[in-house]
Amino acid sequence: MAHSFQTGEHLPHNRPEGDPPDPQGLPRQRAGVTPQMHGRFPDFDVMAHREHWDPVTRRTLEERVAQVPACRFFDEREQRTLGAFLDVVLAQDSEPRIPVLQMVDKKMADGKLDGYRFDDMPPDPETWKRVARHLDGFAERSDAEQHEVVRRFSGGELDWDDLNVSRAWSVVMRGALSEFYSHPWAFNEIGFRGPAYPRGYMRRNMGPTGVDPDEPQEAFGLDPVRDLQQRSA
Amino acid sequence: MSPLVPGLGGLIKGSPVPRDNDSAWLLDVHRRGIPGADTMARYHDHDEVDMVIVGAGAGGGTLAQRLARRGWRIVVLESGPFWDPDRDWVSDEAGQHQIYWTAPRVIGGTDPVQLGKNNSGHGVGGSMIHYAGYTPRFHPSDFHTRSQDGVGADWPIAYEELRPHYERVERELPVAGQDWPWGDPHAYPHAAHPVSGAAEVAREGARRAGITMRVGPVGITNGVFGNRPHCIYRGFCLQACKVNAKASPFVTHLPDAIAHGVEIRADSHVTRVEFDGAGRCTGVVYMHDGVEHHQRAAAVVVAGYSIETPRLLLNSAGPRFPDGLANEHDQVGRYVMVQGAPQVAGRFAQTMHQYKAPPPEISSEDFYETDPERDFARGFTIQTVGPLPIGWAEHVLADGHWGHPLREYMRDYAHWTTLGLLCELLPQPENRVTLAQETDAHGMPVAHMSYSQCENDRANIAYGKRVLEHIWEAAEAQDTLTIDRYAHLVGGCRMGTSPETSVVDSDHRAWGIPNLFVCDGSVMPTQGSANPALTIMALASRLADRLGDKRVGEARAATAGAHV
Numbered sequence: 171m172a173h174s175f176q177t178g179e180h181l182p183h184n185r186p187e188g189d190p191p192d193p194q195g196l197p198r199q200r201a202g203v204t205p206q207m208h209g210r211f212p213d214f215d216v217m218a219h220r221e222h223w224d225p226v227t228r229r230t231l232e233e234r235v236a237q238v239p240a241c242r243f244f245d246e247r248e249q250r251t252l253g254a255f256l257d258v259v260l261a262q263d264s265e266p267r268i269p270v271l272q273m274v275d276k277k278m279a280d281g282k283l284d285g286y287r288f289d290d291m292p293p294d295p296e297t298w299k300r301v302a303r304h305l306d307g308f309a310e311r312s313d314a315e316q317h318e319v320v321r322r323f324s325g326g327e328l329d330w331d332d333l334n335v336s337r338a339w340s341v342v343m344r345g346a347l348s349e350f351y352s353h354p355w356a357f358n359e360i361g362f363r364g365p366a367y368p369r370g371y372m373r374r375n376m377g378p379t380g381v382d383p384d385e386p387q388e389a390f391g392l393d394p395v396r397d398l399q400q401r402s403a
Numbered sequence: 404m405s406p407l408v409p410g411l412g413g414l415i416k417g418s419p420v421p422r423d424n425d426s427a428w429l430l431d432v433h434r435r436g437i438p439g440a441d442t443m444a445r446y447h448d449h450d451e452v453d454m455v456i457v458g459a460g461a462g463g464g465t466l467a468q469r470l471a472r473r474g475w476r477i478v479v480l481e482s483g484p485f486w487d488p489d490r491d492w493v494s495d496e497a498g499q500h501q502i503y504w505t506a507p508r509v510i511g512g513t514d515p516v517q518l519g520k521n522n523s524g525h526g527v528g529g530s531m532i533h534y535a536g537y538t539p540r541f542h543p544s545d546f547h548t549r550s551q552d553g554v555g556a557d558w559p560i561a562y563e564e565l566r567p568h569y570e571r572v573e574r575e576l577p578v579a580g581q582d583w584p585w586g587d588p589h590a591y592p593h594a595a596h597p598v599s600g601a602a603e604v605a606r607e608g609a610r611r612a613g614i615t616m617r618v619g620p621v622g623i624t625n626g627v628f629g630n631r632p633h634c635i636y637r638g639f640c641l642q643a644c645k646v647n648a649k650a651s652p653f654v655t656h657l658p659d660a661i662a663h664g665v666e667i668r669a670d671s672h673v674t675r676v677e678f679d680g681a682g683r684c685t686g687v688v689y690m691h692d693g694v695e696h697h698q699r700a701a702a703v704v705v706a707g708y709s710i711e712t713p714r715l716l717l718n719s720a721g722p723r724f725p726d727g728l729a730n731e732h733d734q735v736g737r738y739v740m741v742q743g744a745p746q747v748a749g750r751f752a753q754t755m756h757q758y759k760a761p762p763p764e765i766s767s768e769d770f771y772e773t774d775p776e777r778d779f780a781r782g783f784t785i786q787t788v789g790p791l792p793i794g795w796a797e798h799v800l801a802d803g804h805w806g807h808p809l810r811e812y813m814r815d816y817a818h819w820t821t822l823g824l825l826c827e828l829l830p831q832p833e834n835r836v837t838l839a840q841e842t843d844a845h846g847m848p849v850a851h852m853s854y855s856q857c858e859n860d861r862a863n864i865a866y867g868k869r870v871l872e873h874i875w876e877a878a879e880a881q882d883t884l885t886i887d888r889y890a891h892l893v894g895g896c897r898m899g900t901s902p903e904t905s906v907v908d909s910d911h912r913a914w915g916i917p918n919l920f921v922c923d924g925s926v927m928p929t930q931g932s933a934n935p936a937l938t939i940m941a942l943a944s945r946l947a948d949r950l951g952d953k954r955v956g957e958a959r960a961a962t963a964g965a966h967v
């Protein structure tokens with residue numbers, strides 16, 4: 171099948187059901203790793219550029235990939251519930267997964283918080299615990315049921331006595347997304363070139379002449395099977 | 404020091420480094436840490452210095468540099484660390500958590516302002532370490548919105564009093580941009596930066612919609628300027644510029660301040676201002692390594708920004724000032740302001756990779772002033788913003804997406820370009836900082852910030868969003884995504900003409916306390932729709948002139964014994 175991302179027809183707003191096409195139809199990642207191994211930029215691996223980064227930044231990103239911390243903050247039951255919840259909201263339905271639960275857990279355990287809380291909300295770590303309690307049993311539900319719970323959670327339609335539901339959604343989602351999109355595998359998926367220091371960028375204008383050396387190339391218009399055959403020829 | 408020999412100035416490309424600030428020459432070409440940190444002056448706690456400044460940010464840093472040049476003996480106490488960018492900073496969105504003010508704060512009101520990475524900084528250089536880098540001036544109208552438009556407040560000073568300081572600070576940063584047609588028309592010392600494809604698309608959309616956009620103004624070097632490096636266009640301005648191309652007091656004022664005898668004492672969190680029986684300040688109490696210290700000073704300047712400054716004044720309550728300092732009329736902490744800063748992103752067929760540029764590129768002040776055709780007073784500016792992946796994810800989330808749709812929009816990142824607004828929201832007495840029950844690591848009550856919009860605010864934001872939609876329509880965007888948010892903080896200790904309606908006078912002096920000053924964003928009575936940092940620095944520069952020329956009546960007495 172041919173992909174073209176030029177027209178924007180794949181975007182949820184432009185599709186009748188508001189759902190994107192099945193990501194299984196995307197190219198498989200050939201260089202590096204992406205979450206679930208699909209992406210737009212099959213030959214782009216941000217970590218391949220690590221020797222061009224300053225040592226402190228390089229270490230930070232290498233550790234983020236290599237060191238998956240064990241959970242210290244969430245107990246086993248919370249881990250099961252929140253793990254399933256995070257898989258749904260981040261659409262991580264197969265391996266390889268970015269270990270978002272462990273990353274959030276580390277932040278809560280270390281007390282690395284954002285420096286504010288709503289006056290009608292507990293501190294963020296307690297919010298996560300309460301969300302886990304309210305979603306208890308989520309992991310055992312069917313896909314359709316899980317989807318429905320998350321839909322109602324995102325719309326503020328759940329009724330929780332000890333939590334403002336819309337704010338709780340904002341706390342957990344911002345927490346989850348900050349971890350997911352800090353991970354080099356996610357950079358690979360979206361074609362983000364990461365640190366770019368001390369090198370920086372050279373070509374920045376529109377159109378083909380604005381393509382920088384090493385810029386991630388979108389695999390639109392390519393038939394993955396034919397493309398692979400050509401590459402191996 | 405400066406190699407600019409008179410008569411040769413005209414031969415040197417770029418903008419000449421000002422003669423009265425050597426910071427750009429003092430920087431090391433090969434290292435990003437600022438020189439002098441190891442060898443700077445050290446004062447004893449019991450030395451009575453001429454001035455202690457709380458906070459090494461935009462206001463505090465600029466004031467220290469100016470007065471040090473006039474011989475004042477100054478200690479700056481900064482709660483956060485003394486950065487070495489090579490060692491401490493990473494070019495990474497998640498890895499820069501430490502540069503934000505992350506000690507606890509509580510938010511409330513009907514439209515609470517989320518703080519964290521989007522508000523104040525913590526460390527030498529203050530919030531400009533992670534500001535975007537836009538450096539516009541306020542318009543002359545900003546200083547009298549009450550008499551002109553019937554809203555907001557009149558400042559006790561006029562634009563004309565700040566103009567020479569705007570010009571001076573613009574040369575020090577130095578600001579790059581096209582000639583500026585709005586407000587008080589002016590030119591900039593450095594030429595405009597080349598713009599990225601992402602900004603080009605926005606500029607074309609605006610052109611078709613009949614809106615003027617100009618490149619700049621940004622505090623990012625675009626040419627030769629002492630030892631300051633050139634920008635490398637990699638989009639991490641809001642995560643601290645590891646290159647030192649982006650201006651902040653850390654590179655523009657503190658090197659010169661240190662060279663002129665200022666001590667910047669980092670990791671020193673001030674918990675209280677101290678007094679004698681006559682109601683004059685004698686210095687401050689601060690915590691360093693878990694130990695309480697007292698620094699004596701002839702004058703105290705609080706420059707901790709719009710939340711921490713009112714908090715410190717309130718936390719310094721004692722028998723003589725039971726409601727906190729300069730708060731006899733319940734003014735401290737009131738009229739805190741933010742700007743409405745919704746962003747609308749547009750989607751295009753070609754990839755642009757909007758991270759390949761500093762987020763601040765082009766802006767428009769076409770809508771800055773009150774327009775009787777609109778149903779609200781005052782206005783807004785339009786600017787490019789350039790979110791990195793986490794910022795982009797928050798944007799997609801705010802438009803209502805999660806799961807597969809969210810991942811799809813995220814994968815589409817390369818095709819998007821983003822415009823933001825800064826809408827002038829009006830000062831209101833109930834938008835205020837008070838003390839919460841909760842305490843921080845030093846046992847001091849933390850700040851509670853309450854924020855609610857008024858009808859004018861809502862109408863302004865709604866109108867502005869329609870303008871952004873219109874620009875993307877004109878540019879033939881294939882899709883748009885919208886996020887509602889706030890930006891910037893000012894007010895909370897506003898300047899005015901009487902203690903009943905303000906906290907400090909036009910010389911930044913706290914009403915009723917002759918040797919206590921406030922010199923940061925909290926003194927602003929209104930905020931316009933311009934980004935505030937340049938104005939905060941210009942105000943500090945003006946205050947230094949007033950103090951240094953001894954034109955602030957009682958400051959002379961306050962600093963008696965100082966060798967001014």
Ligand SMILES: Cc1cc2nc3c(=O)[nH]c(=O)nc-3n(C[C@H](O)[C@H](O)[C@H](O)COP(=O)(O)OP(=O)(O)OC[C@H]3O[C@@H](n4cnc5c(N)ncnc54)[C@H](O)[C@@H]3O)c2cc1C
Binds near residue numbers: 463483674708891922
């Ligand atoms: C994400 C973001 C983007 C921004 N972009 C722009 C922009 O493009 N253009 C612009 O003009 N402005 C921008 N700003 C705003 C700008 O950075 C601030 O308005 C400005 O830096 C405030 O200056 P200040 O002197 O009031 O305080 P700050 O620069 O914040 O300095 C205050 C200092 O005081 C210290 N402090 C506070 N309390 C204490 C205490 N008790 N003891 C010791 N030290 C203390 C703090 O640690 C801090 O270092 C941005 C801000 C943010 C958060």
Ligand code: SF4
Binds near residue numbers: 649
């Ligand atoms: S884009 Fe330029 S100014 Fe911004 S962080 Fe990078 S080098 Fe610094």
